[in-house]
Amino acid sequence: MAQEQKQKPSGGSGDESSAKGEGAQKLAKKGEKLKEEMDALVDEIDEVLEENAEEFVKNYVQRGGE
């Protein structure tokens, strides 16, 4: 059983090694989509992130616990 799992080809690395035209295009598209998604996320983060980061982080001091 363990052997089988080890031999299972992985989609990702297969694509990379045989980076022919189609595969590369697919990857580029995927990369683009990821970038768009990340942009959207960063926009949302901008809306909620606390202001004065330096001050905020500096003021967060805890006593050790447990």
Add this chain to the structure above:
Amino acid sequence: MAIPKVMGTEVEYGITVRNDRDFDPISSCVLLVNSYREDHDAKILWDYDQENPLADARGFQVEGEKYTPNQQENIARNKTLVNGARYYVDHAHPEYSCPEVTNPRDLVIHEKAGERILEKSRIEANGLLPEGAQMLIYKNNSDQKGNSYGSHENYLMDRRTSFKQIVEHLMPFFVTRQVYSGAGKVGSENRAQPCDFQLSQRADFFETEVALDTMVKRPIINTRDEPHADREKYRRLHVIVGDANMTEPTIFLRNGATALVLSMIEDGIIKPSFALRDPVRAIKEVSHDPDCKREIHLETGKRLTAVQLQREYCELATRYVTQSSDLDPSYKDVVEMWQRVVESLERDPMELVDEIDWVAKKAMIEGFMERKGVDWGSSQVRLLDLQFHDLRPDKGLYFLLERQGRVKRLVSDEEIDDAVYEPPEDTRAYFRGRCLKLYSGQVFGVNWDSISFGIGDEPIKRILMAEPLKGTKAHVDDLLDTSKDAAELVRNLRA
């Protein structure tokens, strides 16, 4: 035959009050915990008589003073909830100990219910603060300045399994499980090697292999021998090496995989020794390697990556689950996820961006850095790390990912909301929670393994609950239905 892995977690939260020059963590914690209201308003003691945090699993009693607060302080700092949980002030942190559950899926539900209870009380507490002040709560383990607070797991174990056995097979597992159970952290602390980002919030703080301490010279394996159950039969393994996790899959796999390894240790089926040459050093090396490629030294001279070591445990566990018919069905999901996660970690950890805390956090921060042109040293990046753990649904960055469907869920919001008020039905937490709901005015004191009643002028009656799997709904619903008050309950119990 391994005994059922009854489990629970204790999460200490970070707390701060913004715009309050006189911020005092302890009084803020007391305010927070007392701002949480359930239907009843009874003043119930936490029963410290039963506690013994200085007993060492290696067979001795450590000298030291046991903490026993006076009655007023006790009531102000401890709340036992109708869902069977304990919500209290531990040193300078609010802490939520979830009720005992029987499987990792229920654990996710009840740990998440804890977050909602903290958030509810935070909102209430804010109403009592001076204008402009605002209380904030973080489910993390460090203030990025060298102060750490814990997130502990507990697992019921068979007393017959020697502690030595446990240590031998658990150490390599604990050093390496952070590849999927780490909550991620920007930078390093506690004089550890500098780094940009590491897998675990806690790894920098472990300084010794095995010991009783939890606050200084923290050990990878904690020896506290306080079973909160029949001590002839059980141990409670008190795990202090984990992170406070946010994503449901991380919590599920953390507790599920650990429970399986403990069951396998009890059944004596982990034969190979993966003993590490230097666990304290290795735990930091693994944490400081987000590529998950670094090899660590085994005592045999062999070198393996943390992921390879996890694969070894995972393969044993997969076989074990196939052969054990009486395990909770959720363990099938545990091994499936575990295998998949190990494969992804070997290929590219970033594949786990929607499941594993540290990966989700790292991807989010890197996306932000790229767009803003800032680096790991920027205070905005440190803020992202902190705010990932903020409990406010509208501000917390984990909750932002959740809202946007960027992280996988394993349980429903309804299940979590129910667990705020309903105890698990299949452990003694059911009896505890129901007694608090039905007879709160007559409950005098509570501990994990007992509940005592003050009925009129009679002496206090303590009911022991030494068996974590008794006092379930199936066991006690008839009894509770036929007992209209605690006096009747006690009488019916004697009958």
